Amino acid sequence: MPAKAKISKKEREEFRKLLLEKKHSIVRKLSQYYNESKEIETDTALDLVDKAETSYTKEFLLGLTDSEREQLTLIDQALERLQKSEFGLCLICHKEINKKRLKIIPWAPYCIECQEKKEGESKGQ
Numbered sequence: 001m002p003a004k005a006k007i008s009k010k011e012r013e014e015f016r017k018l019l020l021e022k023k024h025s026i027v028r029k030l031s032q033y034y035n036e037s038k039e040i041e042t043d044t045a046l047d048l049v050d051k052a053e054t055s056y057t058k059e060f061l062l063g064l065t066d067s068e069r070e071q072l073t074l075i076d077q078a079l080e081r082l083q084k085s086e087f088g089l090c091l092i093c094h095k096e097i098n099k100k101r102l103k104i105i106p107w108a109p110y111c112i113e114c115q116e117k118k119e120g121e122s123k124g125q
């Protein structure tokens with residue numbers, strides 16, 4: 001049985017908005033970084049994001065911390081899942097992710113159980 005998330009059109013729009021807001025806040029921060037280094041204008045930075053869509057240039061990502069970079073990737077992946085109506089499903093167990101969790105972390109790729117399992121595994125490193 002192919003897994004499809006039970007998310008209404010309205011909810012999908014809400015999640016899309018949340019994801020884009022977060023994405024833009026990261027990009028804005030990045031624009032500030034570039035403005036300070038005076039290497040690139042804010043408009044150019046925003047332009048880069050629009051054009052790059054899911055693949056960003058090295059220069060562009062240079063202004064981000066590792067966690068921001070990771071978050072940006074997760075946001076893009078979540079937006080992609082929204083388009084394919086796979087949004088809200090855990091990438092590991094394919095069960096629905098708790099909506100309360102999604103409202104706080106809409107880019108979450110895993111349900112709480114799988115996330116905890118993953119975190120438990122990486123703690124041993």
Ligand SMILES: [Zn+2]
Binds near residue numbers: 090092093
């Ligand atoms: Zn899961």
